[in-house]
Amino acid sequence: MHKILVLWAVPRSTSTAFEWMMRQRGDLECLHEPFGEAWYQGEAPLWPRLTADSVRTPGLTLDSVWETLAAMAREKPVFSKDFPHYIEHMWTDDRLDMFNHSFLIRDPAKTITSMYSKWPDFHEKEVGFLEQRALFDRLADRDGKAPPLIDSDDLLEAPHRIVAAWCEAVGIPFIEDALSWQPGARDEVSWWDGGSFHANLRNSDGLKPQTRRHIDIADAPDRVREVHEKVLPHYEHLYAHRITADA
Numbered sequence: 001m002h003k004i005l006v007l008w009a010v011p012r013s014t015s016t017a018f019e020w021m022m023r024q025r026g027d028l029e030c031l032h033e034p035f036g037e038a039w040y041q042g043e044a045p046l047w048p049r050l051t052a053d054s055v056r057t058p059g060l061t062l063d064s065v066w067e068t069l070a071a072m073a074r075e076k077p078v079f080s081k082d083f084p085h086y087i088e089h090m091w092t093d094d095r096l097d098m099f100n101h102s103f104l105i106r107d108p109a110k111t112i113t114s115m116y117s118k119w120p121d122f123h124e125k126e127v128g129f130l131e132q133r134a135l136f137d138r139l140a141d142r143d144g145k146a147p148p149l150i151d152s153d154d155l156l157e158a159p160h161r162i163v164a165a166w167c168e169a170v171g172i173p174f175i176e177d178a179l180s181w182q183p184g185a186r187d188e189v190s191w192w193d194g195g196s197f198h199a200n201l202r203n204s205d206g207l208k209p210q211t212r213r214h215i216d217i218a219d220a221p222d223r224v225r226e227v228h229e230k231v232l233p234h235y236e237h238l239y240a241h242r243i244t245a246d247a
Contacts, residue, residue: 003100004069004078005170008135010128011083012114013106014152019081021163021207024178028079029072034065035086046086048123062087070098085131091138101139102170103132105238106152108231109215112224120223129231133238140241151242159207161245169243180206 005028009015016032023030040047042060072078108129115122140146148169155162159179167174183205217228 001070001098002073002077004073004080004098005102005172006079006099007081007102007104008084008132009081009104010106010111010132011126012111013104014155015081015104017204017207018104018155019079020181021178022079022081024181025175027172027175028077031069031072031078031080031082033082033086034069034080035062035082038062038065039086048125049121062090066090066095073098083128083132084135085125085128088131088134091135093142096139100170101135101147102166103136103147103149103238104152104155105132105149105235105242107215108228108235109217109220110152112228112231113215113220116221116224124227124230127227127231129234133234136238136241146241148243149238149241151239153212154242154245155207156210157212158245159209162243163207165243165245 007015007018009018019030019032022028037057038060039045039062041055041057042062042064043056043058044061045054045056046062047054069078069080108127112127115127119126136147136149148166150162150166160176163179164174181204217225220228
């Protein structure tokens with residue numbers, strides 16, 4: 001059985017662009033937030049803003065996702081991008097051993113302001129920094145070493161070097177051509193709301209170096225500043241373990 005190469009991220013962290021890069025490689029079966037799909041719109045969804053008319057998919061459960069992942073990994077190499085908070089209640093050593101773990105973090109001032117712009121009524125449970133840190137620390141304590149971790153700002157500033165360093169850390173070859181693609185439809189990552197969160201990805205043509213930008217959290221709405229204050233220590237803890245372009 002192949003270990004599933006997984007990128008544990010948080011929402012609005014450039015994670016889907018990273019996933020799209022992984023899809024360009026052609027050597028892994030790639031999955032877009034399979035646990036998230038069940039958490040949000042399975043037959044027994046767990047997201048906290050659930051309403052009576054929320055989408056539900058019969059037969060799709062978190063347990064069925066685990067079974068699907070295991071079946072796929074028996075047949076072929078698999079990459080999955082997902083968020084730890086969807087399955088924090090299901091972490092066991094046996095299940096965690098299915099994965100070759102890595103992490104992607106992003107400045108919470110950027111992730112939370114982006115979430116707020118899409119979902120002004122977002123729930124703290126959907127932010128994910130606490131659970132991301134908890135899983136990272138659990139794996140580091142268990143294995144005696146920190147799992148590979150990259151930061152979105154570093155990735156966007158020096159994509160070739162950060163992706164190459166990540167590839168080396170997780171044990172796969174670096175494929176430079178995978179960092180470029182054609183603009184167009186992104187149906188493979190569009191199970192939520194027809195892909196309304198992925199307009200930038202549809203218009204993009206690759207992971208290209210970008211100037212690092214800053215968001216002044218003091219100018220943000222009260223709700224954003226409140227959640228930012230709670231999650232910032234978790235991000236700072238993880239940031240200290242990041243792979244840098246000079247690594």
